[in-house]
Amino acid sequence: MTTTFDGNTAHLRPADQTLLQIKDLVVEFDLGGGRVVKAVSNVSLDLVEGETLSIVGESGCGKSTLGKAILQLPAPTSGSIVFQGTDITKLSKKDLRNVRPAMQMIFQDPVSSLDPRFPVSRAVEEPLKIWNRGNEIERSAKVDELLNSVGLDPALVRDRRPYEFSGGQCQRISIARALALEPKLLICDEPVSALDVSVQAQILNLLQDMKEAYGLTLIFISHDLSVVKAVSTRIMVMYLGKICEIATPDELYSRPLHHYTSALVGSVPVPDPERKVSATLLEGEPPSPLDPPSGCRFRTRCPAATELCATEEPMLRLAADGHYVACHHPRA
Amino acid sequence: MDSVKKSWVFRITIAWFALIVFFAIFGPWLPLPKWDQVFDDALSVTPFKQGHLLGTDSNGYDIFSGIIYGARISLFISFTAVFVGGTIGSAIGITAAYVRGKFDYVVSTLFNVVLSIPNLVLSLALIAVLATNVDPNVPTSTGRRIMVLVISLTIVIIPILGRIARAATLSWSNREFVLAARSMGSKDRNIIWRHIVPNVLPAIFAVAFLAIGVVIVAEASLSLLGAGVPDGTSWGSMVARGRNDIEFAPHIIIIPLMCIAFTVIACNYIGDVIRKQLDQRQAKL
Amino acid sequence: MLKLENLEISFATNRGSLHAVKGVTLDIAAGESIGIVGESGSGKTVLSRASMGLLAPTATRTGTVTFDGKEISSLSRDEVRETWGTGMAMIFQDPMTALNPVRRVGSQIMEGLTVRLGMSKADARKRAIELLGRVRIPDPEQALKKFPGQLSGGMRQRVMIAIALACNPKLLFADEPTTALDVTVQAQILQLLSELRKELNMSMVLVTHDLGVVAGHTDKIAVMYAGEVVEYATTKDLFARMRMPYTEALMKSIPRLSTPSGSRLPVIEGRLPDPTKPEPGCLFASRCPYAQEKCRTQHPDLTTDSDGHQYRCFFPLGAAQ
Ligand SMILES: Nc1ncnc2c1ncn2[C@@H]1O[C@H](COP(=O)(O)OP(=O)(O)OP(=O)(O)O)[C@@H](O)[C@H]1O
Ligand SMILES: Nc1ncnc2c1ncn2[C@@H]1O[C@H](COP(=O)(O)OP(=O)(O)OP(=O)(O)O)[C@@H](O)[C@H]1O
Numbered sequence: 001m002t003t004t005f006d007g008n009t010a011h012l013r014p015a016d017q018t019l020l021q022i023k024d025l026v027v028e029f030d031l032g033g034g035r036v037v038k039a040v041s042n043v044s045l046d047l048v049e050g051e052t053l054s055i056v057g058e059s060g061c062g063k064s065t066l067g068k069a070i071l072q073l074p075a076p077t078s079g080s081i082v083f084q085g086t087d088i089t090k091l092s093k094k095d096l097r098n099v100r101p102a103m104q105m106i107f108q109d110p111v112s113s114l115d116p117r118f119p120v121s122r123a124v125e126e127p128l129k130i131w132n133r134g135n136e137i138e139r140s141a142k143v144d145e146l147l148n149s150v151g152l153d154p155a156l157v158r159d160r161r162p163y164e165f166s167g168g169q170c171q172r173i174s175i176a177r178a179l180a181l182e183p184k185l186l187i188c189d190e191p192v193s194a195l196d197v198s199v200q201a202q203i204l205n206l207l208q209d210m211k212e213a214y215g216l217t218l219i220f221i222s223h224d225l226s227v228v229k230a231v232s233t234r235i236m237v238m239y240l241g242k243i244c245e246i247a248t249p250d251e252l253y254s255r256p257l258h259h260y261t262s263a264l265v266g267s268v269p270v271p272d273p274e275r276k277v278s279a280t281l282l283e284g285e286p287p288s289p290l291d292p293p294s295g296c297r298f299r300t301r302c303p304a305a306t307e308l309c310a311t312e313e314p315m316l317r318l319a320a321d322g323h324y325v326a327c328h329h330p331r332a
Numbered sequence: 333m334d335s336v337k338k339s340w341v342f343r344i345t346i347a348w349f350a351l352i353v354f355f356a357i358f359g360p361w362l363p364l365p366k367w368d369q370v371f372d373d374a375l376s377v378t379p380f381k382q383g384h385l386l387g388t389d390s391n392g393y394d395i396f397s398g399i400i401y402g403a404r405i406s407l408f409i410s411f412t413a414v415f416v417g418g419t420i421g422s423a424i425g426i427t428a429a430y431v432r433g434k435f436d437y438v439v440s441t442l443f444n445v446v447l448s449i450p451n452l453v454l455s456l457a458l459i460a461v462l463a464t465n466v467d468p469n470v471p472t473s474t475g476r477r478i479m480v481l482v483i484s485l486t487i488v489i490i491p492i493l494g495r496i497a498r499a500a501t502l503s504w505s506n507r508e509f510v511l512a513a514r515s516m517g518s519k520d521r522n523i524i525w526r527h528i529v530p531n532v533l534p535a536i537f538a539v540a541f542l543a544i545g546v547v548i549v550a551e552a553s554l555s556l557l558g559a560g561v562p563d564g565t566s567w568g569s570m571v572a573r574g575r576n577d578i579e580f581a582p583h584i585i586i587i588p589l590m591c592i593a594f595t596v597i598a599c600n601y602i603g604d605v606i607r608k609q610l611d612q613r614q615a616k617l
Numbered sequence: 618m619l620k621l622e623n624l625e626i627s628f629a630t631n632r633g634s635l636h637a638v639k640g641v642t643l644d645i646a647a648g649e650s651i652g653i654v655g656e657s658g659s660g661k662t663v664l665s666r667a668s669m670g671l672l673a674p675t676a677t678r679t680g681t682v683t684f685d686g687k688e689i690s691s692l693s694r695d696e697v698r699e700t701w702g703t704g705m706a707m708i709f710q711d712p713m714t715a716l717n718p719v720r721r722v723g724s725q726i727m728e729g730l731t732v733r734l735g736m737s738k739a740d741a742r743k744r745a746i747e748l749l750g751r752v753r754i755p756d757p758e759q760a761l762k763k764f765p766g767q768l769s770g771g772m773r774q775r776v777m778i779a780i781a782l783a784c785n786p787k788l789l790f791a792d793e794p795t796t797a798l799d800v801t802v803q804a805q806i807l808q809l810l811s812e813l814r815k816e817l818n819m820s821m822v823l824v825t826h827d828l829g830v831v832a833g834h835t836d837k838i839a840v841m842y843a844g845e846v847v848e849y850a851t852t853k854d855l856f857a858r859m860r861m862p863y864t865e866a867l868m869k870s871i872p873r874l875s876t877p878s879g880s881r882l883p884v885i886e887g888r889l890p891d892p893t894k895p896e897p898g899c900l901f902a903s904r905c906p907y908a909q910e911k912c913r914t915q916h917p918d919l920t921t922d923s924d925g926h927q928y929r930c931f932f933p934l935g936a937a938q
């Protein structure tokens with residue numbers, strides 16, 4: 001059976017309630033010579049204003065690609081992205097530019113997302129300058145306010161350049177920059193992975209505050225399931241470019257239905273030297289995104305895989321209230 | 333950097349550069365004979381004799397004047413060629429690497445093709461095409477010959493620096509800060525000017541100095557082959573004129589050759605210093 | 618194997634000298650694994666870079682770093698380079714800036730193998746494929762041909778790991794090696810590192826802020842704060858009986874799976890002291906819930922208790938008041 005257009009949209013809510021609705025998004029990279037990386041395949045998702053959707057999944061499963069595709073960096077291969085009622089995949093270059101301030105992203109690699117020649121103050125001020133927000137003095141005050149809110153002392157950091165900072169400090173600078181334009185939608189790609197736990201807590205609380213203060217809506221990409229649990233209203237689990245499961249955090253952790261999710265939840269390292277986690281290691285080789293397995297993409301490593309899993313692709317379907325799973329034989 | 337600044341090699345290099353640039357600019361106003369003033373009573377005089385600091389050649393031209401006037405043409409030709417060629421090459425290279433796609437493919441193929449032709453062959457061919465008059469009996473004017481020389485050397489420089497600019501841009505435009513700038517709504521023009529150009533410029537400068545050396549040598553070689561500046565003098569043409577006197581008055585060609593060598597070495601050295609600074613900066617990033 | 622003695626590192630900045638690492642003394646035996654944890658900006662990366670002889674030119678260093686019996690600063694640049702790869706190797710914190718963006722992944726992994734170990738191209742290729750497989754990159758053969766920009770963040774990080782492991786180093790610095798990896802791959806990579814440690818008797822310095830990661834994979838842990846080692850003990854001991862108020866605060870702010878969703882996470886109020894301005898007292902005093910007058914005026918020294926547990930505090934936890 002082939003994928004049908006609206007097969008995987010059971011979890012979507014009515015379009016008029018959502019801030020962002022993505023339907024059937026596909027992102028492929030052509031490597032030449034007929035080799036195509038299928039980074040994101042037929043992903044649909046939506047976000048209600050004020051919500052935090054977390055995306056978790058194996059490294060290389062297409063989370064960053066999905067995040068960037070929402071910002072049209074680069075534009076997706078196909079699919080629609082409706083943001084505040086307009087399909088931004090169909091906008092002209094000029095109109096798209098006008099939408100950009102409302103959608104910002106914190107990129108995964110903190111150091112390389114800052115221009116090495118720009119002192120911190122200029123890096124954070126740049127978005128304000130691009131959009132001519134305020135005059136010199138107002139902008140400078142705004143920069144100080146932003147730096148303060150990410151836990152950096154403006155007087156100390158303003159004139160320094162990125163290479164003088166540690167990885168975590170760079171991350172905070174890029175968070176300040178992303179917040180400068182007061183976006184409606186903020187896509188955070190591993191925003192706290194470079195931070196130690198105490199600063200991480202500060203940043204997460206800050207994002208929470210910003211959410212309340214500005215009605216910010218978040219897409220939160222992370223590997224840290226404990227962090228994800230603390231911040232999100234909904235969690236989406238991806239494997240090799242596809243959605244496996246969507247649920248609220250409490251539901252997902254207490255009752256993971258998909259076999260990949262359960263492997264994921266079981267591998268969380270615990271700060272306790274007595275406990276070993278290696279028992280739940282995921283077996284098998286990760287498949288290549290150039291040539292993903294037929295049917296369910298997880299079947300090559302799934303302990304419960306059957307014949308059916310190889311021939312038919314499982315569709316997302318409702319399993320419990322607000323809990324959707326794409327699996328033929330979900331865990332009980 | 334400070335340790336480099338203190339080294340005597342660096343100081344001598346800078347002093348030499350300052351000296352020849354000074355001569356090139358103010359040469360004609362210095363109290364010296366004109367380079368083509370003939371001293372009938374002093375043919376092939378060795379240095380420090382008969383009031384000629386660096387002696388005279390077999391035509392009775394004062395070599396010191398020749399060096400100073402020659403600096404003017406040699407430096408003019410090489411700086412102009414590198415500046416114009418570098419600017420055009422960088423613009424093409426940076427744009428190609430930024431937009432990628434077909435344009436990039438065409439540009440890099442063209443660069444590679446041009447680079448595979450030896451410098452001298454290319455500029456000789458260009459000179460042959462550009463400098464011949466419709467009427468073969470009217471010789472081309474000096475101004476036009478210089479122009480042609482500059483243009484042909486510029487064309488040689490374009491792919492050299494263009495390729496460097498392209499490679500440097502590729503490495504920078506992959507960084508996420510470029511994506512970040514785009515996501516903030518920066519226009520492509522601004523991204524190139526604010527984020528890419530300043531970051532690739534040092535790499536281009538380092539190679540540009542090496543290129544000045546290449547051009548000075550190329551110009552001299554063209555003179556030796558008879559395709560240099562016809563009347564008027566450059567260091568290359570001084571060598572060319574003196575090549576028959578090498579046995580009995582070697583200083584006639586040794587002096588301009590040494591000027592060429594010093595300048596080329598100085599250029600390479602400065603290029604190297606910039607390169608090292610660059611590596612250190614990169615190590616910091 | 619590696620011995621750091623009284624290591625001090627400062628950077629010349631335009632606001633004066635920035636003291637990034639202060640008087641660190643550490644000892645790493647062959648086959649041992651040491652974890653370094655601490656707040657962002659506390660000098661973990663600078664410390665490991667210094668041990669490898671990889672500091673920025675603006676840095677000055679005093680104290681000694683001895684590797685395999687040789688003082689690093691007495692070695693010439695070429696000799697230091699000799700030790701890279703086969704002696705010491707480092708997994709850098711920022712894969713994107715540490716990898717060359719315009720060279721294919723394959724040639725970057727193979728470089729060390731052909732240059733350092735003198736392997737033939739074909740052998741190096743085979744080994745590169747094997748390494749990429751071991752760090753669980755899907756389709757290693759294809760991955761060799763990609764540029765770093767075409768890989769995901771976690772894949773780049775694993776390429777860095779493969780490069781660092783290529784020449785079987787005796788000592789591995791792993792600077793936040795798994796930050797970009799999901800927990801399943803993270804568990805596999807950590808297990809791989811542990812295996813290699815046993816197989817090759819490799820020592821490891823694991824720099825991370827994830828106390829969950831250090832818990833299962835290190836013998837000893839050094840906790841750093843503002844450039845100083847503030848607590849140093851065996852992993853078991855540290856988790857069982859921490860003595861530094863800072864370590865306790867750190868443990869408290871770890872989000873756990875049991876944290877209810879939507880709740881605010883506990884933080885350590887305040888921030889690191891300005892590293893360019895020396896402070897007289899305990900560096901943690903402004904944020905420490907147990908701070909007393911003495912803490913603000915006198916600097917605590919590293920104290921060793923009867924079990925060899927070291928800490929830098931006047932009023933350690935668990936002491937009789
Ligand atoms: N520009 C590109 N060209 C070719 N392939 C790419 C490109 N960008 C990403 N990919 C591929 O797409 C897949 C998904 O990458 P992506 O960066 O989205 O993963 P991710 O889920 O963010 O992983 P991580 O958690 O490791 O960051 C990977 O297989 C990667 O190799
Ligand atoms: N090249 C440099 N020039 C000036 N200061 C620097 C330089 N490199 C690091 N620093 C400073 O040294 C301190 C320690 O930095 P380091 O990178 O070691 O932190 P870290 O503990 O690794 O933090 P993180 O967990 O965020 O990576 C920071 O305050 C940083 O600003």
Ligand code: SF4
Binds near residue numbers: 297300
């Ligand atoms: S569909 Fe089949 S292979 Fe896929 S997760 Fe479910 S049981 Fe496993």
Ligand code: SF4
Binds near residue numbers: 861862901902906932
């Ligand atoms: S010395 Fe004082 S301020 Fe410092 S950690 Fe101990 S109790 Fe806290």
Ligand SMILES: [Mg+2]
Binds near residue numbers: 063065108189770771
């Ligand atoms: Mg990613």
Ligand SMILES: [Mg+2]
Binds near residue numbers: 167661
């Ligand atoms: Mg660090």
